[in-house]
Amino acid sequence: MVKRSIRFIPLFKIFDGSEVSIPMISYGDSGKRVLIVTPLHGNEVTPIYLIWRVMEYIESSDALKGSLDIVLGVNFYGLLFNMRVDPLSGRDINRSFPGGDEYGSSGHIAKSIYELAHKGYDLVLDIHGAGYSIPHIIIDYLDLEVTDYLIEVAKYSGIPYIWDYYDMEKYYGFGLDRTLTGSLVKLGVPSLTYELPTSGYSDKDMVNSFNGLINILSYLDVLDCDKLDVEDYPKEVNGLFRRRLYSEHGGFIEAFKEPGEYFIQYEDLAVIKNILGEVLERIRVDKEGYIISIRRTGVVKPYEGVTSIATVR
Ligand SMILES: [Zn+2]
Structure with missing residues (x-):
């Protein structure tokens, strides 16, 4: 032993x-x-x-x-x-x-x-x-x-x-x-x-x-x-680049994607809502890639991270 x-x-x-x-x-x-x-x-x-x-x-x-x-x-x-x-x-x-x-x-x-x-x-x-x-x-x-x-x-x-x-x-x-x-x-x-x-x-x-x-x-x-x-x-993640996406406004997160899930250009990964449930901001990016981590719900502060993605440069 x-x-x-x-x-x-x-x-x-x-x-x-x-x-x-x-x-x-x-x-x-x-x-x-x-x-x-x-x-x-x-x-x-x-x-x-x-x-x-x-x-x-x-x-x-x-x-x-x-x-x-x-x-x-x-x-x-x-x-x-x-x-x-x-x-x-x-x-x-x-x-x-x-x-x-x-x-x-x-x-x-x-x-x-x-x-x-x-x-x-x-x-x-x-x-x-x-x-x-x-x-x-x-x-x-x-x-x-x-x-x-x-x-x-x-x-x-x-x-x-x-x-x-x-x-x-x-x-x-x-x-x-x-x-x-x-x-x-x-x-x-x-x-x-x-x-x-x-x-x-x-x-x-x-x-x-x-x-x-x-x-x-x-x-x-x-x-x-x-x-x-x-x-x-997904093995396709290998060799992609880490990028964090932030909320500009801050508010309530509603996420549409799961860790490991693929997304296309300009697809909504999450939205940020105000307290009335109205969409303030869409979290999306001009490239395709994979979700690494994501916050599903909860309040995000202005310029706080919502998701980490793997994407091409
Ligand atoms: Zn850490």
Whole structure:
């Protein structure tokens, strides 16, 4: 039976003398090495359920061949308050890499993870929850040798992959070069963003997400096991570009599409209504593509995202 070892990474010393630290769970100490980090966004908790399942799998099988380090609960205060950002600084940790004083506490957390990620790993995986979504992998669209390798890893997983971002000016504008993967890939460190749907523990999407992750670990020779099936996602998504569509007005969302569904040019993906139910705005785009994630109902603020799509440039 494989045993876990746990060490704690100190994050903060607080004025009452207590310390906040987060656990790093490690399996094995030889062979290929993978680092998993999650969650940088404190309101995305499905990755934690997935990690428990992976730990159970490793500990109850003899599949371990290389080494795996998992840092759990990175956005400690975000988890506590169910917030995307780091509540201490009000900043997005995943826009604060490589870390530094100008990002306050989120820069401090980012720096700890960034330094760890440089310790010779064969792959760094950053796992997120993407809401009502298909599971998908995001690869930073940087024309580097390492990206060919990342495509091979993504393809083997069976999980659809998309490029970040459809517009490179916006890639830098949104600070996507300051994500964990963005900051690593540009230096040639292999790194992927793995996005999970926010669904139940045993739902089909969760099983597929688990199988995709096991496939990645087996492709990397961290695990020695057969390839697992990942079903039901459009393969045409592969190699398209991620794009977020926003509501200009804000209002009540009514969505017409499901994650994984194809759409044509100028098709209504959702409408934004006022409180009387009148349509204020149609969410549509001048290209065809696939829905990656979408908000079905609820209130959206002006210029808040309604859907993430995969489309041609
Ligand atoms: Zn996230």
